[in-house]
């Protein structure tokens with residue numbers, strides 16, 4: 001869905017800004033390699049967070065069973081109750097996120113350390129996603145490299161455009177995870193010689209796998 005959004009009119013502005021931010025931090029053009037060992041472009045980190053928030057991947061999280069009675073207002077929720085956290089609702093909570101239904105990576109810039117859960121895509125609490133750090137690194141690298149290598153443009157036919165609405169884009173609304181309806185976008189290569197060099201380098205590094 002992040003790629004889908006980047007193909008939209010607002011996505012063109014976001015890509016332009018992202019590309020400028022990458023170039024500012026890496027004027028020598030080594031972002032492709034450096035992103036594997038460091039995370040120095042805050043706008044890309046913010047873009048990843050906003051993608052995770054806006055299209056909450058597991059909208060109702062995983063079922064969890066309580067192990068003790070929980071007093072709640074005038075009631076007691078007995079041990080053994082199954083809970084689902086409505087992460088979609090939390091990610092769109094207007095008391096927590098300003099204009100939650102707008103896609104806006106800027107909301108994640110200049111947030112001081114220790115500000116708490118940035119979004120609920122990974123759940124929350126002691127059983128939140130055990131792979132969130134790995135997933136964040138992968139997404140940062142993927143978006144930085146995609147934006148470095150390509151301009152993501154709309155498909156040739158309007159009928160192939162993605163549905164961007166976080167509920168309507170889901171192929172199976174009752175499934176555990178958000179499964180985007182099929183769509184097309186275009187990838188316009190920024191610099192073919194560079195891209196071919198990067199691909200050759202990757203082929204070389206992974207040939208033993």
Ligand code: HEM
Nearest residue numbers: 057058061062121122123124127128129130131132134135
């Ligand atoms: C963008 C990618 C990912 C998303 C959005 C995601 C999301 C989630 C969510 C929402 C939960 C449930 C949290 C809760 O109930 O509060 C979860 C659990 C979990 N995830 Fe992920 N996940 C991602 C990637 C990964 C990766 C890469 C790994 C492993 C390398 C991983 C391993 C796990 C495990 C082991 C749990 C269960 C944790 C537990 O029950 O204590 N996830 N994930």
